[in-house]
């Protein structure tokens with residue numbers, strides 16, 4: 458039985474606890490930690506856990522017997538907590554974003570390597586049937602070469618979203634919607650399309666005046682084979698119509714699931730290519746659904762890796778790769794330059810200090826609340842099956 462600690466008893470902690478509870482024959486949540494012990498106690502009661510409550514990580518490490526932890530803290534605390542846990546011999550599943558800069562990611566990877574413990578980064582949307590199927594279709598070659606990949610990471614948040622104390626500051630949140638919302642779709646995009654070799658970006662704040670950071674960014678990504686990517690992150694899109702779309706030489710596929718194929722008439726104008734679309738649709742339909750969706754799937758995978766029964770789908774190196782692209786997007790948009798990847802350790806946006814020194818503040822954060830009255834959150838578009 459794997460003994461689990463939950464670090465941070467805020468909004469996302471429920472998803473972790475519920476998922477661990479789905480695997481209760483293999484794991485048990487034995488500790489919940491929060492600066493506000495009453496918030497930790499509330500989770501214990503809400504989920505009927507037999508878990509001890511602690512108000513900081515050193516107390517939990519010193520007094521509780523656990524094997525693995527979910528880090529559900531604000532982004533600026535991910536690196537330090539993860540490194541402390543790994544050094545204490547615990548396996549770690551850290552919430553997105555992995556950290557606020559690449560330097561922190563590298564220190565986390567180093568700690569994982571020296572400890573020999575499992576380090577996984579949350580990217581729960583990989584564990585969704587349409588995403589798994591899309592990935593398999595891209596690997597199948599049925600599209601022909603991929604010419605263009607598009608991420609519409611469209612979200613909507615009210616201005617008061619940024620009233621929470623850690624949000625909307627470069628120091629604590631580490632960025633705006635590119636870092637904290639598009640991180641999900643950027644992970645998926647890199648998983649499916651691979652790493653670009655350059656990026657050119659613009660970032661703006663259109664409508665959130667209690668935040669130093671962007672609520673909109675758009676980026677063009679260049680690939681070694683000449684193909685191109687477009688990644689847009691936004692918090693001003695009503696309806697949150699998020700999508701990933703790939704245009705191949707032979708057909709287009711997208712999630713929410715769609716397949717389209719064209720062929721040329723004698724004069725080059727398009728006709729539907731129903732056979733190509735039907736072939737891809739048949740391939741899609743034949744692929745299996747995932748057993749566990751979202752956080753359930755990721756936590757199942759984390760447990761398997763700890764048990765030595767399977768490989769991680771999202772390891773620390775993949776978490777780092779997402780932060781690398783986000784750092785490059787920030788470097789490009791804030792320094793108004795095309796940025797070549799990979800980013801080296803002397804890149805201006807490699808360290809947190811470098812980012813804090815150079816990132817533009819769109820607004821001053823003037824309002825701050827310690828907690829909202831409700832922890833109800835939404836998770837973006839339901840991608841269906």
Ligand SMILES: NC(=O)c1ccc[n+]([C@@H]2O[C@H](COP(=O)([O-])OP(=O)(O)OC[C@H]3O[C@@H](n4cnc5c(N)ncnc54)[C@H](O)[C@@H]3O)[C@@H](O)[C@H]2O)c1
Pocket residue numbers: 464465466467468469470490491492493496512513514529530531532534552553554579581621637834836
């Ligand atoms: N995967 C997803 O879809 C998803 C969704 C929401 C949030 N998140 C991520 O989860 C993380 C937490 O977000 P949230 O919305 O739950 O935030 P939150 O503010 O609701 O919860 C964080 C909790 O951590 C506690 N805390 C802060 N510092 C602490 C410390 N040093 N020791 C102990 N407790 C401490 C706070 O008191 C708070 O209860 C963030 O990284 C966020 O990006 C992921």
